[in-house]
Amino acid sequence: MKVLLIKDVYKLGRAGDVKKVADGYGRNFLIPQGLAVLATAGAMKQIEKIKSQAEIRRTEVNSELKGIADQIQGVVLTFPAKAGETGKLYGSITTQDIATALQEKTRYEVKRQQVDTQPIRMLGEFTAHVRLTMDLVPEIKIIVHREGESAESMKEEEAPAESRKEEKPKRAGRKPKEEIAVEEVTAE
Numbered sequence: 733m734k735v736l737l738i739k740d741v742y743k744l745g746r747a748g749d750v751k752k753v754a755d756g757y758g759r760n761f762l763i764p765q766g767l768a769v770l771a772t773a774g775a776m777k778q779i780e781k782i783k784s785q786a787e788i789r790r791t792e793v794n795s796e797l798k799g800i801a802d803q804i805q806g807v808v809l810t811f812p813a814k815a816g817e818t819g820k821l822y823g824s825i826t827t828q829d830i831a832t833a834l835q836e837k838t839r840y841e842v843k844r845q846q847v848d849t850q851p852i853r854m855l856g857e858f859t860a861h862v863r864l865t866m867d868l869v870p871e872i873k874i875i876v877h878r879e880g881e882s883a884e885s886m887k888e889e890e891a892p893a894e895s896r897k898e899e900k901p902k903r904a905g906r907k908p909k910e911e912i913a914v915e916e917v918t919a920e
Contacts, residue, residue, distance in 0.1 A: 733758045734771035747786030797864045805870040812879045825852040
């Protein structure tokens with residue numbers, strides 16, 4: 733199905749674009765949400781009008797949210813979490829957790845759909861992007877540290893933990909074929 737986008741749609745296109753989408757996506761989501769219309773001959777005549785209106789709307793929204801994007805850019809969020817000895821969390825830090833913490837820190841309502849990252853399941857430092865508009869995507873820093881410890885002590889522990897990984901002893905198990913052959917020859 734071909735549709736004419738009326739509004740900007742994340743990961744699909746900007747207003748005024750004609751896109752070929754799956755029938756169900758167009759019929760069940762884009763058209764009912766008012767994001768697109770069927771690409772008929774009558775609709776195609778209005779492409780320039782839709783593009784110019786969308787450009788005006790986009791610049792207005794970007795100018796409004798520019799100050800908020802500057803506030804969000806470079807924000808550092810810290811999360812204490814329970815974790816095992818290897819640094820793997822019991823549970824995870826989700827986009828909802830990040831959105832809630834960001835909302836408390838900046839006093840701007842951020843929806844979880846705007847936070848662009850995978851759920852965090854390890855201790856450490858991570859970056860996430862917050863999609864305010866298609867053009868404004870500030871980056872935030874997320875630090876996950878063990879509960880009861882400070883974030884600085886986590887950095888000090890990372891260096892010794894990496895050296896411990898390299899010194900792993902070999903597991904006892906089956907011997908390679910070469911060693912078995914050598915033992916049989918010496919037994920005679």
